[in-house]
Amino acid sequence: MTPDHHAIVRRFWSTANAANWDAFAALLSPxxxxxxPQTRERISGREGLVEFFRTWPGAxxxxVVKTIADAHSAVxxxxFVTPTEQMTGITFFELREGTITRLTDYWPSDYDPPERASAVVQRY
Incomplete structure (x- = not known):
């Protein structure tokens, strides 16, 4: 049976919104x-992405406005809403065997990334 990539990426956002980090991690490839690309940030590994999302500064x-999915990918x-702003984000997902293997985030509006309390972010 082919995994439902539409459901997987929707679950990605719903578990992140709920701060259900175990369920969030279960969707990610190790x-x-x-x-x-806009901010030249890169994170490697499941635990790194969980840490990145978990430690985002502030609420x-x-x-999710739109989801498109096929046999190997989704977008x-x-x-993206905070108490002080709202931004549009576009995320491209690559999936394999029911897990997310790669994410690329694009933010159409210019911005500087916030200071991070986490050491998992690499700049390239």
Missing amino acids: DLVYEV WWAE TVIN
Whole structure:
């Protein structure tokens, strides 16, 4: 049976919103790679991405606006909401055997990434 990638990426955002980090981690491949080309940030590994999301400075919420998925990939458009702003985010997912192996985040609006309390972020 082919995994439902549409459901997997929706679950990615819902578990992140709920701060259910065990369920969030279960969706990720151990060798996952996450990149944000705009800010030249990269995170390697499941635990790194969980740490990155878990330690985001301040309250936030991702409202999924659109999801498109096929047999190997998916994309979501989100409203990323904090108490002081709202931004559009576009995330490209690569999936294999029911887990997310790669994410690439694009943010159409210019911004500087916030200071991070986590050491998992690499700059390239």
